[in-house]
Amino acid sequence: MKHIQFFLTFIAVLILTAGPVDAGTGIPRRVVSLSPIVTETIFLLGAEDLLVADTTYCSTPEAAKKKEKIGTVTQMNIEKILSLRPDLVISGSLSPADQLRTLEHNSIEVFRIQSPKTFSGICDLTLGIGRKLGKEEAARKITARVRQEVEDLQAVIQDLPKPKIFFQLGANPLHAVSQASFMDEYIRFSRAVNIMGNDTSAICSLERVVAENPDLILIALMGTSQKAAEAEKEKWAALKNLKAAKQNRIVVANPEMICSPTPASFVSGLKYLLPLIHPEMENP
Incomplete structure (x- = not known):
């Protein structure tokens, strides 16, 4: 000692x-x-x-x-x-x-x-670190650019329909993207409706998802293998009465593309998700 x-x-x-x-x-x-x-x-x-x-x-x-x-x-x-x-x-x-x-x-x-819990918080974090490291001007330029990119992307999809989405992040217990998070903002910025968007808790029941009957189920399991995500996809597909199952709209997303919250990676994540949510649009 x-x-x-x-x-x-x-x-x-x-x-x-x-x-x-x-x-x-x-x-x-x-x-x-x-x-x-x-x-x-x-x-x-x-x-x-x-x-x-x-x-x-x-x-x-x-x-x-x-x-x-x-x-x-x-x-x-x-x-x-x-x-x-x-x-x-x-x-x-x-x-x-x-x-x-x-x-x-x-x-x-x-x-x-x-x-950070929101896109605005992500930008504020970047500005804060920029000030500490003598890179405030670079931080300001980056955050201004990505804010404009988000606005431009939203303009492209403003006339598209708004699908209902269940965005699963974990299994056992079942939990999903809920209120007041940058992941929820991915959904809202994509002109879609998060069925858990008014929930403060991320825990969800199977019965709730079935009752909400989403148009799309996205699966991005954190800290697990692709195999585990594919297994969850098969479970949802077996529920034949689900609209997402009927329309073959159960999609495994890459968590590495959407779970790293910097301004640049948020925009990259949004661009990645948009064609999954709106397959009718061209790649942004």
């Missing part, structure tokens, strides 16, 4: 004497990301040269895999982080509070963020 305390004290002294923050601008020069969302945003802003390490879950873009790894999103290696001498650590919503306090006690600034 004494050896560990000595090590932490030694590293803290190094951090204090090295002064890695740019004295002229206050912009950090050595950043550690504790969240895939943060890592992807840093690359999106063109600030990847500042990033010295991230987590084992940070795999997008491909270059993120080559960064030094400091643990997972829920358990970081404190000693390794301190040895990297960062002047800023950007946390995620799953980062352990006690470990973040340990970093702060060792004179490391921690910028705490929460996973």
Whole structure:
């Protein structure tokens, strides 16, 4: 225990004497990301040269895999982080509070963020990280561009019919996209109706889906194999009275295309979903 305390004290002294923050601008020069969302945003802003390490879950873009790894999103290696001498650590919503306090006690600034729940929140997160990293102008340009792209996409589909959708995210228990989330906004921005759009809980019953009788069932199971999603598709297809089953409108979607909330990936996800929701339209 004494050896560990000595090590932490030694590293803290190094951090204090090295002064890695740019004295002229206050912009950090050595950043550690504790969240895939943060890592992807840093690359999106063109600030990847500042990033010295991230987590084992940070795999997008491909270059993120080559960064030094400091643990997972829920358990970081404190000693390794301190040895990297960062002047800023950007946390995620799953980062352990006690470990973040340990970093702060060792004179490391921690910028705490929460996973955004809406498209507007995604843009605000990008602007916040941009300000911290001296990339505010880039962040403003990116968010303005993607907001315009979303508006343009909505204009293309404004006269199309509005199908009812059940968007399944998990099985056992059955749960789906519900109210006030960026996933719900995918549906609304696609000119469709989410049968769970007024629900605060994501848990749903089979009977509820049957009663709502959606035109389309989308399946994007989080953290499971494609095989599991295909098995869920077969279960829905067996319910022959469902409109979605009758019309062969039960679709397995790629969760990696729609579950990574940066402004750019939100637009990519929307473009991916639009032809699935509106097969009558041309690819956006």
